[in-house]
Amino acid sequence: MDTSRPIIALDVPSAQAALDFVRLFEGESLFVKVGMELFYAAGPQVVTQMREAGHDVFCDLKLHDIPNTVRGAARSLSRLGASLLTVHAAGGQAMMEAALEGLREGAGAEGEQPSVVAITQLTSTSPEAMRREQLIEVPLQESVLNYARVAQAAGVAGVVCSAWEAAAIKDATSEDFLRITPGIRPEGADIGDQARVVTPSKAAQMASSGIVVGRPIVQAADPVAAYHEIKAAWNS
Numbered sequence: 001m002d003t004s005r006p007i008i009a010l011d012v013p014s015a016q017a018a019l020d021f022v023r024l025f026e027g028e029s030l031f032v033k034v035g036m037e038l039f040y041a042a043g044p045q046v047v048t049q050m051r052e053a054g055h056d057v058f059c060d061l062k063l064h065d066i067p068n069t070v071r072g073a074a075r076s077l078s079r080l081g082a083s084l085l086t087v088h089a090a091g092g093q094a095m096m097e098a099a100l101e102g103l104r105e106g107a108g109a110e111g112e113q114p115s116v117v118a119i120t121q122l123t124s125t126s127p128e129a130m131r132r133e134q135l136i137e138v139p140l141q142e143s144v145l146n147y148a149r150v151a152q153a154a155g156v157a158g159v160v161c162s163a164w165e166a167a168a169i170k171d172a173t174s175e176d177f178l179r180i181t182p183g184i185r186p187e188g189a190d191i192g193d194q195a196r197v198v199t200p201s202k203a204a205q206m207a208s209s210g211i212v213v214g215r216p217i218v219q220a221a222d223p224v225a226a227y228h229e230i231k232a233a234w235n236s
């Protein structure tokens with residue numbers, strides 16, 4: 001999994017819009033994220049279409065339900081050819097273990113399976129909102145670290161977090177436990193609904209294993225130029 005490429009969040013409303021977008025990159029292999037908006041509009045085949053167009057796919061459906069249901073969902077998703085799949089750590093260790101079982105069942109003994117990464121605290125969640133709405137009294141980083149430890153105990157490949165928490169997670173888990181970080185904004189870019197944001201170059205210094213970038217690329221006047229600028233900063 002080549003995470004020297006920023007993962008582009010393809011938050012667009014149709015398969016056609018997704019295909020039109022990746023065609024702008026003329027032969028360059030991208031790492032794209034198919035999230036709820038695109039997956040629910042275009043169906044599972046959009047993942048296959050992206051694979052056939054030569055791109056790696058992060059399937060971001062943030063599974064969060066009882067273990068049996070998540071196991072079935074993961075089984076259904078296992079053969080699409082995605083490299084990464086998200087679940088919510090808040091669903092618990094048994095739920096994350098069930099996701100891994102479902103993937104194994106769906107892929108068969110030899111089949112390639114996506115790596116599972118667990119959402120910790122969404123990057124749109126501020127420390128104040130976490131305290132007020134989730135009634136979590138410890139500092140936000142403690143909550144994220146707790147989810148990371150539970151995710152590691154479940155056997156998943158890593159977590160999704162803000163770059164602000166990446167170094168502490170690396171220390172609390174291991175170097176190879178993935179820290180995928182959305183909430184990326186180039187200097188001066190509109191933050192929008194994100195709460196915990198970091199620039200691409202700072203994310204690299206802060207021990208992120210991979211960055212996820214949506215609007216700063218997808219809604220840029222020149223998405224190819226924006227992508228290459230962010231990629232250069234991330235790899236600097």
Ligand SMILES: O=C(O)c1cc(=O)[nH]c(=O)n1[C@@H]1O[C@H](COP(=O)(O)O)[C@@H](O)[C@H]1O
Nearest residue numbers: 009035121122123160182183212213214215
């Ligand atoms: O799982 C994710 O990718 C995710 C987790 C998280 O905590 N925060 C977060 O922003 N994301 C996703 O990352 C992308 C960020 O998009 P932009 O804010 O447009 O860069 C969106 O597709 C979100 O769904």
